[in-house]
Amino acid sequence: MAQAKIGVIGGSGLYQMEALQDVEEVTLETPFGSPSDSFIIGTLEGTRVAFLARHGRNHHLMPTELPFRANIHAMKQLGVEYIISASAVGSLQEQVKPLDMVIPDQFIDRTRNRVNTFFGDGIVAHIGFADPVCEKLGDILYNAISELNLEEVTPHRGGTYVCMEGPAFSTKAESYLYRSWGSTVVGMTNLPEAKLAREAEIAYGTLALVTDYDCWHEDHDSVSVEMVIEYLKKNAVNAQKVIQEAVRQINANPPTSEAHSALKYAILTPLDKVPDTTKEKLKVFLEKYL
Numbered sequence: 001m002a003q004a005k006i007g008v009i010g011g012s013g014l015y016q017m018e019a020l021q022d023v024e025e026v027t028l029e030t031p032f033g034s035p036s037d038s039f040i041i042g043t044l045e046g047t048r049v050a051f052l053a054r055h056g057r058n059h060h061l062m063p064t065e066l067p068f069r070a071n072i073h074a075m076k077q078l079g080v081e082y083i084i085s086a087s088a089v090g091s092l093q094e095q096v097k098p099l100d101m102v103i104p105d106q107f108i109d110r111t112r113n114r115v116n117t118f119f120g121d122g123i124v125a126h127i128g129f130a131d132p133v134c135e136k137l138g139d140i141l142y143n144a145i146s147e148l149n150l151e152e153v154t155p156h157r158g159g160t161y162v163c164m165e166g167p168a169f170s171t172k173a174e175s176y177l178y179r180s181w182g183s184t185v186v187g188m189t190n191l192p193e194a195k196l197a198r199e200a201e202i203a204y205g206t207l208a209l210v211t212d213y214d215c216w217h218e219d220h221d222s223v224s225v226e227m228v229i230e231y232l233k234k235n236a237v238n239a240q241k242v243i244q245e246a247v248r249q250i251n252a253n254p255p256t257s258e259a260h261s262a263l264k265y266a267i268l269t270p271l272d273k274v275p276d277t278t279k280e281k282l283k284v285f286l287e288k289y290l
């Protein structure tokens with residue numbers, strides 16, 4: 001079975017990682033269905049990295065349709081300990097401009113139609129999610145952006161990512177509301193992923209790539225796909241450089257993360273009372289506790 005220590009989830013605009021070497025394509029199945037696409041596993045900076053295109057390589061899956069559980073389960077099967085999630089976002093703050101990169105440290109959940117847990121079916125667990133992303137991975141991503149000194153890119157450490165359902169973009173009233181909450185960026189994908197990664201005890205870090213000012217800014221047109229496409233392309237080039245540098249830093253000094261033991265005190269159901277079918281389904285997460 002192929003293995004990789006670091007997973008990269010590429011969002012809108014990032015459908016492949018050009019720098020991967022000795023590449024193998026691995027198709028995985030999970031008890032939660034098929035992942036978004038097959039995994040492209042290759043060597044980057046001396047370590048094996050598993051790349052997955054979140055919406056599929058031809059961008060055929062809407063945010064609501066994404067098989068988040070299958071994607072994270074498959075990452076766990078591969079032995080992934082760190083996930084870098086590259087994600088397009090709209091800016092909710094004047095100083096956060098298109099092409100900038102944000103490392104959010106908080107989320108607000110505005111989704112309505114997602115399954116955000118692996119648990120249920122006879123097993124109950126409540127993970128801590130006060131700090132929803134791995135701080136050390138965030139530091140590494142921020143350092144990587146800062147050290148690369150990319151043209152027209154300002155890094156922002158910290159901030160709140162509002163995760164909306166989509167697929168339509170926000171109304172102005174929603175955009176103003178998110179701003180009144182002090183939020184930094186808006187997107188449609190990262191919150192379910194971060195929750196499931198935490199349940200899977202995988203450290204998760206978001207590299208949010210700004211493409212637009214959503215629809216609140218008087219001096220900028222409201223977001224549309226037509227408008228963001230050029231930024232998506234530039235962001236994809238920049239993101240690959242940042243990810244490569246972050247992978248180098250992770251590999252040089254793999255951080256221990258609170259995420260790596262998130263289930264230790266989270267499971268309320270005695271494991272000998274959990275139905276065998278459920279235990280089997282969750283084996284990749286539970287085996288170290290059985």
Ligand SMILES: CSC[C@H]1O[C@H](OP(=O)(O)O)[C@H](O)[C@@H]1O
Nearest residue numbers: 011012054063087088187188189
């Ligand atoms: C760029 S159009 C909106 C689309 O882009 C973001 O995708 P991802 O988070 O996978 O980069 C956003 O969440 C929407 O899905």
Ligand SMILES: Nc1ncnc2[nH]cnc12
Nearest residue numbers: 088089090186187214223
């Ligand atoms: N304005 C926006 N709202 C939601 N998701 C986005 N992805 C990129 N820009 C976005």
